[in-house]
Amino acid sequence: MINSYIFSEVELKWQNKWEQSGIFKVSQNLEELHKKPKYYILDMFPYPSGSGLHVGHPEGYTATDVIARIKRMQGFNVLHPMGWDAFGLPTERAAVRENTHPAIITKRNIGNFKKQIKRLGFSYDWSREIDTSNPDYYKWTQWIFLKLYKKGLAYLENVEVNWCQKLGTVLANEEIKDNKYIETGDPVERRVMRQWMLRITAYAERLLVDLDDVDWPENVKEMQRNWIGKSVKYEIDLQIENQDEKLKIYTANPEAINGCTFCVISSKHHLIEKLNLERFKMLKLDSENFGYFTGKYVIHPVNKKRLPLWCADYINEIDEMAIMAVPKINKKDNIFAKLHNLPIIDYEIINKIDYVGIEKVNYRLRDWLFSRQRYWGEPFPVLILSDDTIKILNEEELPVLLPAIDEYRSTGNCEPPLARATKDWLEVLQTDGTIAKRETNTMPQWAGSCWYYLRYLDPNNSFNLCNSEIEKYWMPVDLYIGGVEHAVLHLLYARFWHKVLYDCGVVSTKEPFKKLFNQGMILSNSYQDENGKYYFPEQVSQIGQNYYIKENNKIVKTQIEKMSKSRYNVINPDEVIDKYGADAMRLYELFMGPLDQVKQWETSGLEGVYRFIQRVWRMSLRNLSNINGKSCPKLWKTLNKTIKFSSERTIELKFNTVIAQLMIFVNEATSAPILPREILCTFIKILSPYAPHIAEEIWEKLGNDGFVANAEWPKFDEDQCIESEITIVVQINGKKRAEFLTSRGQTEEMIKSQALELDKIKILSQEGQIKKIIIIQDKIINFIT
RNA sequence: GCCGGAAUGGCGGAACUGGUAGACGCGCUGGACUCAAAAUCCAGUGCCUUAUUGGCAUGUCGGUUCGAUUCCGACUUCCGGCACCA
Structure with missing residues (x-):
């Protein structure tokens, strides 16, 4: 079967050749770099979970790889790195289960991920690989924390968290449903704990304004704007009847003040306590429209009437909130008023000049809760002195290494796992003879992913986070691709840190990511019981319309959801590659539909791209003619159109339409009476970013020197692309x-x-x-x- | 609930700036090759109508326009985010 293309052999052959030749390594020499324009193309790096890579990961990676390859062929220095967002909760859970050090589990998971990723033939510069849980890396995460602290952007505060007494630990929101831990049903309560906070609110205005300067999808910018939530409100002080206290209320419509018939204060407002309303504090305000009359009245600032003060939580998500209710115009006030028989009145609008409050700019954005009661994260580079004040460490003392501990769960006293460390880690003798204690909280997973794109630039620098001349050459990231689920949090946090680093003179750009593109998620079916617990597809069987857990025949509901480790619904790319090969896998990932759209994985669709690969192979085995390509006018025209189409649409990330055009070319070339070598060689070049393995093999068979990956991207004749x-x-x-x-x-x-x-x-x-x-x-x- | 998306044949999708709806692929049907099968190749394939130079079709309802998958308004369903999954 000489005609059949054996992808498994060919793909391995070229992956080895690329690696041995090091063609995807980028120089660290500035003089060398400055000879060519730069292009920095970045993937959102993965969290190496135990369940391995799923088919959703390579979608974005394939997209960036196609761009990286085409940009190289077009004469750019391309920085295309990969690394691991290695700290995180699921690894810690696995560590608890197996009582194995999370570093060992992480190493194992990274090994798996890397092996799986490498099978797809991506052109990463692996010499720049980073791992956020490596002390050489997290030293610099801690270093950035010191910068934040010195700028007054990190502080301690008592904050409510989800506490599970039974487990003696804080739980993530996703682990809780109806105030119960999903896995075991143990009750969860809100408990106040001392937490590190980052003052992201100090950067709210800049985070908002600078969105205008980046080439990001409008919907993502809009989500960030709404998240920051700038609003101009009027603050009005109302006298509380028979009290010294004044109630500060907020309104966006001061002109409607004469329509106010009552005021509402949130249940967590500090005045609740101050006004001796403690008995009401015990009440749970879980229903949105639940509320009670506080027994107090406030005085209307214009007409001096008495307004009843109610307590309810429908008004805002901010704890410290009070409003004037105008049920005539405000929908929520109206519903509340009707429910509690409060008056709804017509009123006259007052003039701007008569406004009784002061204009105040508000942001919905809250400060960032930056500590976790977990082991597998960066230790804080701080000491708690005997007088309970904070002392930060010197840069020379970094990194603060994670200590070895016996178990990866909270202590009996409900302290974080780090409290299990031995005294020589926990206690640090000060020069004055007192003993300082280490912080036992760790940083959240976001920390490492807030600045990783900078470390790729200069990954082995042990004196600086990265060399500033190198930073000036590569930054900003020209194209950043990752899942839309990161549209707000990751991207906002990373922008915040970047701006702080900019203020510290560490980076030269205001924004880290010039162009952003969010790939839509690849979804698949997941199964969930009534408590919200997920099951693997193997654990479930279908009987008629319904799905049951095989073990106990309990009914589960199914839905199409984002593929993720926590939903037990991932599809493994290894099986796909075994059957169809990496080139087919790459093509299918992009052929499925537009990159930014949500898609449901259907393995049957792979047949088409697999056949396409085989057709390309058979086409290249034809007797090629050495005549000039132009003497086949029809095919020459189609080739030119295909070059134009691919040159334009690939950069616009419309990969699915480019692949369709490549198919049109192949269909036509297959049935053409003669196929000039020149036309085939050019086609192989434009195929190569998409299906690099088969392209290299054919390129070699055609007698060309070197790699097609290093060939020059073909030009097209505009006149040939127009139909007469x-x-x-x-x-x-x-x-x-x-x-x-x-x-x-x-x-x-x-x-x-x-x-x-x-x-x-x-x-x-x-x-x-x-x-x-x-x-x-x-x-x-x-x-x- | 709030914020952001999506909806086009049996299926994934195409239509770049308001101008031929269904490119390309999957599936299906028929044919060629074969002892047979696989693979491959050729033809057909939105729905309705007996054919048609006919009618209906881009989630639903309405609007703007000579003309709407594309613009505007309302709605339905599904998906993502909502600050400790990342």
């Missing part, structure tokens, strides 16, 4: 009724006279029914009757 003969559509009242072929670029008169020759139009014209004619050059003629 076109179809004019003839419409009557906007409906297509006929069409005719003619040459391009004719005048309206010429088009009109040709259309009037058509029988249908002739009759229409003779009956004198034509009232109006609309002609669109080279496209349409529309007769209106």
Whole structure:
């Protein structure tokens, strides 16, 4: 079977050749770098989970790889790195289960991920690989924390968290449903704990304004704007009747103050306590429209009437909130008023000049809760002195290494796992003889992913986070691709840190990511019981319309959801590659649909791209002609169109349409009477970013020197891309009724006279029914009757 | 609930700036090759209508326009985010 393409051998061969030759390594030498323009293309690096890579990961990676390869062929220095967001909760859970050090589990998971990723033939510069849980890396995460602290952007505060007494630990929101731990049903309560906070709110305005300067999808910018939530509000102080206290209320509509019939204060407002309303504090305000009269009245600042003060939590998500209710115009106030029989009145709008409050700019954005009661994260580079004050460490003392501990769970006293460390880690003798204690909280997973794109630039620098000349050459990231689920949090946090680093003079750009693109998620079916617990597809069987857990026959519901480790619904790319090969896998990932759209994985769709690969192979085995490509005018034209199409649409990330065009070319070239070598060689070049393995193999077989990956991207002849003969559509009242072929670029008169020759139009014209004619050059003629 | 998306044949999708709806692929049907099968190749394939130079079709309802998958308004369903999954 000489005609069949054995992908497994060929793909391994080229992956080895690429690695041995080091063609995807980028120079660290600045003089060398400055000879060419730069292109920094970045993937959101993965969290190496135990369940391995799923088919959703390589979607974005394939997209960036195609761009990286085409940019290299177009003469750019391309920085295309990969690494691991290695700290994180699931690894810690696995560590608890196996009682194995999370570093060992992480190493194992990274090994798996890397092996899986490498099978797809991506052109990463692996010499720049980073791992956020490596002390050489997290030293710099801690270093950035020191910068934040010195700038007054890190502080301690008592904050409510989800506490599970039974487990003696804090739980993530996703682990809780109806105040219970999903896995075991143990109750979860809100408990106040001392937490590190980052003052991201200090950067709210800049985070908002600088969105105007980046080339990001408008919807992502909009989500960030809404998240920051800038609003201009009026603050009005209302006298509380028979009290010294004043109540500060907020309103966006001060002109409507005369429509106010009552005021509402949130249940967590500090005045609740101050005004001796403790007995109400015990009440749970879980229903949105639940509320009670506090027994107090406030005085209307304009008409001096008494307004009842109610307590309810429908008003805002901010704890410290009070409003004037205008049930006539505000929907929520209206519902609340009707429910509690409060008056709804008509009123006159007051003039701006008579506003009784002060204008105040508000942001919805809250400060960032930056500590976790977990082991597998960066230790804070701080000491708690005997007088309970904070002392930060010197840069020379970094990194603060994670200590070895016996178990990866909270202590019996409900302290974080780090409290299990031995005294020589936990206690640090000070020069004055007192003993300082280490912080036992760790940083959240976001920390490492907030600045990793900088470390790729200079990954082995042990004196600096990265060399500033190198930083100036590569930054900003030209294209950043990752899942839309990161549209707000990761991207906002990373922007915040970047701006702080900019203020510290560490980086030269205000924004880290010039262009952003969010790939849509690949979804698949997941199964969940009534408590919200997930099951693997193997654990579930279908009977009729319903799904049951095999073990106990309990019914589960199914839904199409984002593929993720926590939902137990991932599809493994290894199986796909075993069956169809890496090139087919790459093509399918992109052929499925537009990159930014949500897609459901259907393995059957792989058949088509697999056949395409085989067709390309058979086509290349034909007897090639050495005649000039131009002597096959039709195929030459199609080739030029295909080069143009791919050159333009690949950069626009419309990969699915490019692959369709490549297929059109192959269909035509397969049935063409002769196939000139020149045409095939050019086609192989434009195929190579998409299906690099087969492209290299054919390139070599055609007798070319070197790698096709290093070949020059072909140019196209614009004249060849224009059709000289076109179809004019003839419409009557906007409906297509006929069409005719003619040459391009004719005048309206010429088009009109040709259309009037058509029988249908002739009759229409003779009956004198034509009232109006609309002609669109080279496209349409529309007769209106 | 709030914020952001999506909806086109049996299926994934195409239509770049308001101008031929269904490119390309999957599936299906028929044919060629074969002892047979696989693979491959050729033809057909939105729905309705007996054919048609007919009618209906881009989630639903309405609007703007000579003309709407594309613009505007309302709605339905599904998906993502909502600050400790990342």
